[in-house]
Amino acid sequence: AAQFLKQRHMLQLAYADDLVGQTIEDLRDAGLYDEALIIVTADHGVSLGPGERLRGLSDTNFADILWTPLLIKAPHQDEPEVVDSPTLTIDILPTIVDLLDLDLDWDFDGRSIFAQPRAVDWEPRSFGWTHDELEPSDDGFNYFDGVAGFDEVIASRGLDDCPDSDLRFWRWGEFCELVGEDVDSFEQVTDEGVTADIDDAGRFESVDLSASTLPTYVSGHISGDRPDAVAVAVNGVVGGWYDTSTGAGDEDRYPFQVMVPPSLLRDGHNEVDVYVIETRGDEVVLIPGERSS
Numbered sequence: 001a002a003q004f005l006k007q008r009h010m011l012q013l014a015y016a017d018d019l020v021g022q023t024i025e026d027l028r029d030a031g032l033y034d035e036a037l038i039i040v041t042a043d044h045g046v047s048l049g050p051g052e053r054l055r056g057l058s059d060t061n062f063a064d065i066l067w068t069p070l071l072i073k074a075p076h077q078d079e080p081e082v083v084d085s086p087t088l089t090i091d092i093l094p095t096i097v098d099l100l101d102l103d104l105d106w107d108f109d110g111r112s113i114f115a116q117p118r119a120v121d122w123e124p125r126s127f128g129w130t131h132d133e134l135e136p137s138d139d140g141f142n143y144f145d146g147v148a149g150f151d152e153v154i155a156s157r158g159l160d161d162c163p164d165s166d167l168r169f170w171r172w173g174e175f176c177e178l179v180g181e182d183v184d185s186f187e188q189v190t191d192e193g194v195t196a197d198i199d200d201a202g203r204f205e206s207v208d209l210s211a212s213t214l215p216t217y218v219s220g221h222i223s224g225d226r227p228d229a230v231a232v233a234v235n236g237v238v239g240g241w242y243d244t245s246t247g248a249g250d251e252d253r254y255p256f257q258v259m260v261p262p263s264l265l266r267d268g269h270n271e272v273d274v275y276v277i278e279t280r281g282d283e284v285v286l287i288p289g290e291r292s293s
Contacts, residue, residue, distance in 0.1 A: 001247055003173055004257055006048040010158050011169055035075050037099055039092060042068040056131030062144050063152040066124055074099050085117035086146055122146055170261050175229060175241045175277060183233045186286045195223040196274035196289025204270040214265055218272060219257040222289060229277040230256045231286060234264040241277060
């Protein structure tokens with residue numbers, strides 16, 4: 001489930017990136033890009049590691065949560081610059097004042113990123129809250145190793161499985177190489193004990209590719225013995241897989257959820273099939289799931 005959430009997060013990030021690109025193009029078309037000050041950032045991160053809290057801080061997930069993107073295009077800037085000094089969200093407003101050369105008598109909690117950089121070994125802190133695993137100091141804050149956290153952020157990769165592919169946002173984890181392959185290229189073994197139910201299967205009966213939304217989220221249940229993993233194929237091509245070896249499941253029904261590439265869909269009827277994945281030696285075997293209804 002944690003891996004699946006990370007995949008959805010990456011797809012949302014790709015969409016956000018597209019929106020930023022559209023905004024930049026609009027500014028260029030309006031003749032405003034060069035003089036514009038553009039800032040892209042986020043209020044907090046999340047931890048999508050197995051067993052980790054989503055936003056509550058721990059000794060092992062703080063790098064995921066405390067560091068966020070901060071991209072700044074200054075007015076009339078035409079050369080890139082990387083600033084590695086520690087930065088806080090409260091630094092954004094005084095940085096705006098600095099870059100726009102505004103004359104204000106305000107007192108800021110933060111400082112301009114470009115005028116007053118912090119020392120590299122500065123300790124980031126976060127005010128303690130009930131979802132943290134950590135006990136805050138007497139001043140109410142948790143303190144962290146900023147150098148170690150930054151190094152972890154820089155070393156991490158959002159897409160580190162089968163990355164060299166147009167389907168890289170859907171190819172992740174142990175069975176990433178299955179995605180995009182024809183199911184006929186794998187050995188298929190019939191097992192009458194495997195039953196698959198797809199939620200709201202009627203969505204795939206009359207797909208309109210020109211619609212604003214497409215049925216790319218496929219969920220359901222596998223009945224029988226708990227499988228290690230299942231694959232979902234769209235029109236004979238593997239579109240994704242899900243680890244069913246642990247997690248939720250009761251009464252011999254084990255849920256799966258998969259995001260499939262929209263490129264696999266076609267107008268009209270779409271055939272969506274579910275397979276149990278088994279590895280036999282070096283070979284991957286697909287066991288078709290029979291529809292219960």
